[in-house]
């Protein structure tokens with residue numbers, strides 16, 4: 041008898057998480073058969089039972105249950121176990137056990153104060169979009185404008201009999217914490233990026249093994265990060281505050297039942313350390329000679345360190361961190377190193393990525409400066425060139441050697457978007473690696489075909505997802521690094537195939553809701569900084585946009601996508617009010633004709649024009665058309681959400697409003713603008729009366745043909761292009777667009793050696809000229825969803841893959857495909873092969889999923 045027990049136990053989608061902040065966590069697993077019922081038991085770690093579910097059935101038959109026992113306490117460890125009744129068997133399976141821990145759930149749990157190490161405030165640098173376009177730059181060098189990372193040190197005693205210790209810590213800034221000389225965990229850039237005015241994530245670390253009986257030291261290094269450093273579209277500094285601070289509390293549990301709390305307070309002392317400065321955008325400057333050995337351990341003399349100031353900063357914004365932290369997820373060796381000591385060594389890591397360089401080097405002695413610059417592309421002739429424009433986007437690290445002999449350096453408080461690094465300095469470099477940083481999400485999908493170009497396209501999308509799922513979903517990891525709502529709106533579906541993105545996107549959605557304005561506006565970026573708001577208020581045109589069609593609609597479309605792929609209604613429930621408030625703003629007079637980004641970066645509107653001029657055309661031309669279309673779509677999607685949540689009257693009302701928007705939509709708007717994207721969206725969002733649909737589809741096909749089978753869609757329409765062509769009988773054209781290798785097209789990028797998805801199709805021109813745009817933007821990578829759905833053929837037909845149609849396009853131009861996705865029931869894999877004779881399709885579906893196999897007819 042095979043082991044039938046439940047596997048892959050998860051709490052809030054995570055494997056044995058610490059410090060969760062949810063009072064009724066979602067417990068889930070995979071089952072070895074169709075689950076008729078299940079039973080769950082949850083105990084405190086000391087054995088005290090808190091929940092006995094008895095035999096229960098789960099909502100919709102998913103192997104997932106929301107905790108419904110006694111209230112969970114703060115900072116508690118729990119064990120839980122589950123067994124299931126499968127395939128109509130009379131007896132349940134055996135039990136499977138896992139664990140989780142809660143964080144600090146109540147505001148009153150936070151006893152510690154915010155403390156501020158002695159510091160000069162960050163230089164206030166406030167730039168506008170206009171300054172960027174005008175090419176303005178700060179007039180003093182970085183060394184004069186940036187300031188040292190602060191070190192903080194707290195001594196405390198631990199009595200014997202310690203059994204469990206949890207450190208809760210966070211910062212207005214970014215920090216690393218160490219106890220007795222050892223790091224408290226492997227997270228980087230904690231606490232991550234949040235809309236700090238509203239919420240600041242608190243990390244929870246298991247530090248039991250780091251503590252000793254008697255004297256202990258907690259050391260915290262604190263840098264500017266997203267709080268005070270240069271960030272965002274404008275590269276302005278101090279967007280949340282000009283001074284950094286931190287707060288922490290260490291909970292100690294003893295064998296005798298006693299507990300103790302060590303909190304950040306006036307006893308902490310501070311000093312500057314080896315970092316002359318550290319900034320997420322500019323880079324960091326580390327001087328090994330200025331290290332203070334032993335500063336984070338007992339026995340160090342901190343007599344000349346300065347006291348810290350206890351501040352009145354709000355602790356009411358603190359929230360337990362949810363999701364996966366940013367970690368070093370991969371290390372890549374340099375593929376080639378060229379150049380010489382004088383001009384600099386250029387390392388090529390063979391891959392555009394987000395992260396930083398780790399160097400092992402030797403110098404003749406102390407005090408040798410080494411600079412590390414970063415770029416995503418070299419010029420056509422192979423010479424050094426940087427594609428990233430903007431203010432404060434230097435991406436340059438400086439390391440000063442500490443002595444002869446090998447030393448290893450990796451920056452700590454910065455990251456860069458790059459493929460190449462140039463290293464200059466009078467040193468011998470023994471080893472060069474790229475350390476890849478990303479939110480450490482669980483990668484649950486794969487896609488492979490007989491065609492290496494299609495595979496490369498898929499891998500490029502995965503790499504862009506990796507590089508831009510870095511604390512929040514960003515547009516790009518080198519230039520703005522901002523949580524642009526439109527970018528994730530178009531990419532969310534593709535993202536779900538590759539990875540379990542719910543925890544990551546749930547935290548971002550919490551930020552997005554927090555950023556929603558009292559009048560219902562959902563900002564174009566989240567986290568939205570106070571400077572973003574101030575800047576928008578004084579700017580005009582694109583720079584003055586606060587909320588926009590297709591961007592702000594992320595509040596409805598992203599949760600809906602997550603629901604479709606997971607069946608988790610809580611995602612809808614948690615966002616419904618925010619959707620409704622957004623709808624009210626969207627319905628206000630003048631919305632459609634306000635400023636929007638429109639079908640952003642539509643290729644034909646950009647051709648032959650300088651970039652700064654070209655980007656304004658699609659917004660003006662297409663903004664007033666896409667606005668009512670997204671208004672209708674968001675009403676429809678919100679109606680669906682309301683219906684799922686049992687709010688039938690509300691759903692009916694929203695449906696009526698959606699129908700009214702569609703009825704009043706003037707189809708001639710699409711025909712007047714006459715761009716592919718307008719027809720695509722009008723058809724995808726059902727904006728046209730039946731007779732005009734065929735006409736619009738025919739016009740779309742004619743436009744694609746007229747451009748030689750090339751797409752001419754911008755950000756908002758590109759996710760729907762291939763589906764719309766396919767659904768309206770233009771299957772061959774959809775295939776042609778996918779396989780197109782002339783610019784603009786996905787495979788053009790692949791043929792030009794792309795290793796990530798580009799912001800703009802012409803980022804590298806046919807003659808090799810590199811344009812000053814990002815090479816790592818996942819938005820156009822939304823086509824990856826088509827690869828899974830149509831090339832592999834995995835099409836969820838009900839929420840959470842309860843029913844799936846396997847409907848691959850066997851005429852898509854490849855001989856075989858192998859793909860899999862993670863579903864709430866477990867891994868669903870499909871492979872098909874076509875070699876002359878009858879096609880073979882193999883599907884491996886976990887129990888609980890109903891699969892229909894229906895390969896698309898050729899044509």
Ligand code: RAM
Pocket residue numbers: 515516520524526527637640817819
């Ligand atoms: C660009 C960003 C992003 C886009 C906005 C409108 O600068 O990189 O991709 O959403 O502008």
